[in-house]
Amino acid sequence: MLPNKLNGYHVILASGSPRRQQLLKDLGIEFTIDIKPVDEIFPERLRHFEVSDYLAQLKALPFKETLREKEILITSDTVVWHQETVLGKPASFEEAFAMLKSMSNTTHEVITSVCFTTMDYEKTVNCVTKVTFKAFSDDEISYYINTCKPFDKAGAYGIQEWIGKIGVTKIEGSYFNVVGFPVHLVYSTLLEIVK
Numbered sequence: 001m002l003p004n005k006l007n008g009y010h011v012i013l014a015s016g017s018p019r020r021q022q023l024l025k026d027l028g029i030e031f032t033i034d035i036k037p038v039d040e041i042f043p044e045r046l047r048h049f050e051v052s053d054y055l056a057q058l059k060a061l062p063f064k065e066t067l068r069e070k071e072i073l074i075t076s077d078t079v080v081w082h083q084e085t086v087l088g089k090p091a092s093f094e095e096a097f098a099m100l101k102s103m104s105n106t107t108h109e110v111i112t113s114v115c116f117t118t119m120d121y122e123k124t125v126n127c128v129t130k131v132t133f134k135a136f137s138d139d140e141i142s143y144y145i146n147t148c149k150p151f152d153k154a155g156a157y158g159i160q161e162w163i164g165k166i167g168v169t170k171i172e173g174s175y176f177n178v179v180g181f182p183v184h185l186v187y188s189t190l191l192e193i194v195k
Contacts, residue, residue, distance in 0.1 A: 002187060003028040005194045010068075014059055014075045017152075019160075023181040024074070029190075031074075036062035040077070040088070049126045051086050052077045052113035056124055060117045072193060073117040078180045080155030082108035087155040096145045096156035100163070103155065105135035107170070110155070110178045116189055125189055127182035129173030131159070136167060 011031035013024055024031055038061070042054045055077035063073050080087040082103055090096035113126040144163040150156050157163050159171075159178040176183045 001028075002191055002194075003030070005191070006030070008070055009194060010071045011190075012063070012071060012073045014063065014073060017076075017180055019158075019179050020076060020181045023176060023179065023183050024186065027183065027187060034063075038062065047084075048081055048109075049111050049113060049128065051081075052079045052111045053115075053124050053126055055079075056113040056115035057122070060115050060122070063117065067117065067119050069119055071118065072190070074114060074186070075117070076112060076114045076181060078110065078112040078154045080108055080110055082106070082155070089154055090151055090156045093145055096150060097141055099156040100136060100141045100144070101138075103133050104141075105133065107132040108155065110159075112177050112180060112182050114182065114186055114189070116193060118193070121193070123189060123193075125182075125185045127174055127177040127185055129171065129175070129177045131168060131172075131178060132170035133167045134169050136163075140166070 006029060011029055012034050013031045014035055016035050038058055040055055042051050046054055056075050059075035060073055067073060087099050090099055107130055110129045110131055111126060113124055115124045148161050150158055159168060174182050174184060
C-alpha cells in the first residue's frame with residue numbers, strides 16, 4: 001500500500017487549501033505543509049489545462065533549490081474553463097456574481113493540475129471534469145456569495161457547498177477534482193515515483 005511505500009520519504013504539500021490537505025490525509029499519507037507565495041500570473045496565450053499546468057509548476061519553482069533527497073513536493077492549481085476563458089478566484093462580490101451568472105444553465109469544465117517535484121524529477125498531471133449547472137436566480141447567486149464568500153475558489157464556487165448541492169444537475173468525471181484535488185491521480189503518480 002502507498003503509505004508503506006512512502007516510508008522514508010518526506011511528502012511536502014505546498015497548498016493552504018483545507019480541502020486538498022484533507023483529501024491527501026484521507027489517503028493515509030503523512031505530509032507537512034509548506035507554502036511559498038507566488039504571483040499566480042500566466043501568459044495569455046495559454047489555453048485550457050495549459051493554464052493550470054503552468055501555475056502548478058510555477059508554485060514548485062521557489063522550492064527547487066532546497067529540495068533534498070527523498071523529498072516529494074506536491075503543488076496544485078485548479079481553474080474553471082468556461083466559454084473559452086479561464087475563471088480564476090473572484091476579487092469581489094460583483095466578479096463572483098458575474099462568474100456564476102455566466103455559468104448558470106450551462107456546462108463548464110473544472111481543471112486541476114498537480115505537479116510532483118523531487119531533486120531530479122518533475123511530472124505534472126491534470127484532470128478535467130465537466131459540471132452542468134441548473135438555471136440560477138439572481139437571488140440564489142447573491143445568497144450563496146453572501147453566505148459562503150467563495151472568494152478563495154476558482155469560478156467562485158465550491159461544489160461541496162450550498163450552490164453545488166442545489167445547482168449541479170450533471171457531473172462527468174472526478175468529483176474530487178472539482179473539490180480541487182484529483183485524488184486518484186495523486187495516488188497513482190505517487191505510486192509511480194516510489195515504485
